[in-house]
Amino acid sequence: SQTIHQWPATLVQPVGSPLSLECTVEGTSNPNLYWYRQAAGRGLQLLFYSVGIGQISSEVPQNLSASRPQDRQFILSSKKLLLSDSGFYLCAWSDGPYYEQYFGPGTRLTVT
Amino acid sequence: QKEVEQNSGPLSVPEGAIASLNCTYSDRVSQSFFWYRQYSGKSPELIMSIYSNGDKEDGRFTAQLNKASQYVSLLIRDSQPSDSATYLCAVNIDDYKLSFGAGTTVTVRA
Numbered sequence: 001s002q003t004i005h006q007w008p009a010t011l012v013q014p015v016g017s018p019l020s021l022e023c024t025v026e027g028t029s030n031p032n033l034y035w036y037r038q039a040a041g042r043g044l045q046l047l048f049y050s051v052g053i054g055q056i057s058s059e060v061p062q063n064l065s066a067s068r069p070q071d072r073q074f075i076l077s078s079k080k081l082l083l084s085d086s087g088f089y090l091c092a093w094s095d096g097p098y099y100e101q102y103f104g105p106g107t108r109l110t111v112t
Numbered sequence: 113q114k115e116v117e118q119n120s121g122p123l124s125v126p127e128g129a130i131a132s133l134n135c136t137y138s139d140r141v142s143q144s145f146f147w148y149r150q151y152s153g154k155s156p157e158l159i160m161s162i163y164s165n166g167d168k169e170d171g172r173f174t175a176q177l178n179k180a181s182q183y184v185s186l187l188i189r190d191s192q193p194s195d196s197a198t199y200l201c202a203v204n205i206d207d208y209k210l211s212f213g214a215g216t217t218v219t220v221r222a
Contacts, residue, residue, distance in 0.1 A: 032208055042214075043200075043212055043213070043214040043215060044156070044200070044212045046209065049208055049209065051208060057208075088155075090155055090156070094208075098143075098144045098161065098163060098204075099143075099144045099204040099207070099208075099210060100144065100146060100158060100161055101158075101202075101210055102158060103148075103155040103156050103157070104155060105154075105155055106154075106155045
């Protein structure tokens, strides 16, 4: 069966510091991978998605970036965090013909 | 115009009652429709998927789809306190992406 991991689970970072969040998926090959952000009390905002190694599509212009160095690894980064980057970051994967996505446990980021 | 809209909450139902959640979508070419449950502080969990018109039942959950009306709903029968959560409707908008509604928060009161 497939499993998705995210780390860290929680993170408190000062404004202007760098960020690196990691997501890995087990039990599937060549999945589509997604990064979402959910601000407090808000809906899901798609940030990036990837359909293969090195292929990244950006949905929202911002100070975040994403990379996919391996088939089942997806990384979200920032060089300098803003207060507005605080939120719940969710990684998801999909490989089925019906487009269903499965979410990881998430990383709660607080920028202070 | 929002692609996926859900009925505004919060929705409060007594234990044992039926909770009815509604969702409308704007893209006529959408083929796949999903309901996710999100407990407070947790990530969304896929609980129902539906692809063709009609009803689909899974335990106490029933999803209903009407593509002509661009409408999908979720019924929760015999609601339990453990059903208290936010329910997200999602619709595929292309081969890779889903569009999510803002969610409806359900509270089941004992």
